[in-house]
Amino acid sequence: MKIYGVALLALCFLVGKVLGNFLGVLIDIDGDIGGVGFAMILLILSNSYMKKKGWMQPETSYGILFWSSMYIPIIVAMAATLNVKAAISGGWVAVLAGAIVTLGAFFLVPLIAQIGRDKTTKTPGP
Amino acid sequence: MIEILKDILTKNGLLFAFLLVGLIMLFAFWISKGLTNKRIPGVAIAIVIGLGLAFLGDKKGISDIPIFAGMALLGGAMLRDFAVVATAMGADMNEIKHAGLAGTVSLLVGVSFSFFLGAFIAFAMGYTDPKSIATIGAGACTYIVGPITGTALGVPSDIIAISVAAGVVKTIVATIGTPLIAKTIGLDNPHSAVVFGGLIGTTSGVTAGLAATDPKLVPYGALTATFYTGLGCLLCPSIFYFIILFIAR
Numbered sequence: 576m577k578i579y580g581v582a583l584l585a586l587c588f589l590v591g592k593v594l595g596n597f598l599g600v601l602i603d604i605d606g607d608i609g610g611v612g613f614a615m616i617l618l619i620l621s622n623s624y625m626k627k628k629g630w631m632q633p634e635t636s637y638g639i640l641f642w643s644s645m646y647i648p649i650i651v652a653m654a655a656t657l658n659v660k661a662a663i664s665g666g667w668v669a670v671l672a673g674a675i676v677t678l679g680a681f682f683l684v685p686l687i688a689q690i691g692r693d694k695t696t697k698t699p700g701p
Numbered sequence: 702m703i704e705i706l707k708d709i710l711t712k713n714g715l716l717f718a719f720l721l722v723g724l725i726m727l728f729a730f731w732i733s734k735g736l737t738n739k740r741i742p743g744v745a746i747a748i749v750i751g752l753g754l755a756f757l758g759d760k761k762g763i764s765d766i767p768i769f770a771g772m773a774l775l776g777g778a779m780l781r782d783f784a785v786v787a788t789a790m791g792a793d794m795n796e797i798k799h800a801g802l803a804g805t806v807s808l809l810v811g812v813s814f815s816f817f818l819g820a821f822i823a824f825a826m827g828y829t830d831p832k833s834i835a836t837i838g839a840g841a842c843t844y845i846v847g848p849i850t851g852t853a854l855g856v857p858s859d860i861i862a863i864s865v866a867a868g869v870v871k872t873i874v875a876t877i878g879t880p881l882i883a884k885t886i887g888l889d890n891p892h893s894a895v896v897f898g899g900l901i902g903t904t905s906g907v908t909a910g911l912a913a914t915d916p917k918l919v920p921y922g923a924l925t926a927t928f929y930t931g932l933g934c935l936l937c938p939s940i941f942y943f944i945i946l947f948i949a950r
Contacts, residue, residue, distance in 0.1 A: 612931060656755060656761055
């Protein structure tokens, strides 16, 4: 049943959030420290464990995949509810940060692509 | 008549938001296909439309208008984080083995490079609050890592808007820039496509950029890019934020 998948997702989400907030209290920082990241790791681990055990029925995974496919629409809805009028003064930061970081990352490609290059044959140089 | 309609739309706000976002997506993908020949991903256009609609309202964007209040429910932190966690379903840990050492290194370098360079730009342009700096740096990773970091650290909505915009700019630059620069950076084989995906990380930008360069490279770039947002959500609001805090002190 699809609800099993949704329930598993909710479990991972909540445990991740608890871990994140607990970590925040532990190191005395108000906030959720990496909760979403922990939740994602939990989901990856439980998914592969359940697959191995043969517990992950297609119907179960559809319950999770539905929410996975909803994330872009949800991000669009989120974008529409942000305080953009106050953010307009920071517009240049957004443009510069986004553009410079991407251009910089482009030029790291040939550097890091050298790692383990020997394994792939027929690799022309940059 | 208008009153009844208004009443129904307000009372069923979440469902109206589903309809509205569906229409935005339809329109955005139509523009992407019809006007830009898919050169700019529909996803990026949809988010830009979303940001544009937010101008209709004030502090809470379009959801300040009562009939659109449901958008705040659909786009709120709870459903957003829930859906983002669900995307981990597509990431199989065995897959990262295929990506190999170069793929793993590219992911780690990609997330930290984007975060710290983005954070530095925010600082250089006058932001001094470590939480805001970390949120903008996270936005330079992807438009999802930004808001997740911002919400986790509790920054105001306008900083989150900046982080989303930074992520969208990244997607657009990656999409348009990749085919132009591909030759210069040796992006013509699966190996460097795997590295490229891990360094850029924004899945829509990586796939659209590679598709415009050589469609055969798309799955290799997507392989590493899938892990990028998850890694960003894990590192940015935690270790990376501490490093920013440490430097600030």
